[in-house]
Amino acid sequence: MVTGFYTRKRRAPVVIIVSLIDILAILLIFFIVTTTFKKNLPQLNIALPESKTAAASDTPLEPAILEVQDEQTLQLGGQPVTIEGLAAALRAQQEAEPDRAIALQADEAVPFRLIVRVIDALREAGIRQLPAFARPPDPDPL
Numbered sequence: 344m345v346t347g348f349y350t351r352k353r354r355a356p357v358v359i360i361v362s363l364i365d366i367l368a369i370l371l372i373f374f375i376v377t378t379t380f381k382k383n384l385p386q387l388n389i390a391l392p393e394s395k396t397a398a399a400s401d402t403p404l405e406p407a408i409l410e411v412q413d414e415q416t417l418q419l420g421g422q423p424v425t426i427e428g429l430a431a432a433l434r435a436q437q438e439a440e441p442d443r444a445i446a447l448q449a450d451e452a453v454p455f456r457l458i459v460r461v462i463d464a465l466r467e468a469g470i471r472q473l474p475a476f477a478r479p480p481d482p483d484p485l
Contacts, residue, residue, distance in 0.1 A: 406443060406444040406445060406474065407419065407420040407446070408420065408421075409433075409446065411448070411449040411458070412450050413450070413453065413457070417429065419436060426457070426460055429461065429464040430464040430465075430468045431468075433464060433468035434468045437468060444472070444474065445470055445473060446474045449461075
């Protein structure tokens, strides 16, 4: 006598690729959004003044930043420098990298006399054009 039991064929296990791709895409978006793409920020805490006409620079080479917080706190390219040694440091910077511009990043509370001394040091070093960093104006506060 032949038994009429029906034996089901087992299907091979299948990994659903579509849901794995969705999870991979979500993880990729998460890592892209949470990764910071900023460069090393300057070490000085500088409150930049506002400017309505400031525009982003389109130069391919990043400028060396001259940071001015007060008379005792100046940095050129991240290296501390004194106001007396600023002209020599600027000349050395220009000799090392002649195509690299110098940009001024000064705190909004820096006295004008210090800015004039910095500009004098720039002229003494042979630098005639000096772009400056500023922040865009804040949107209308409530």
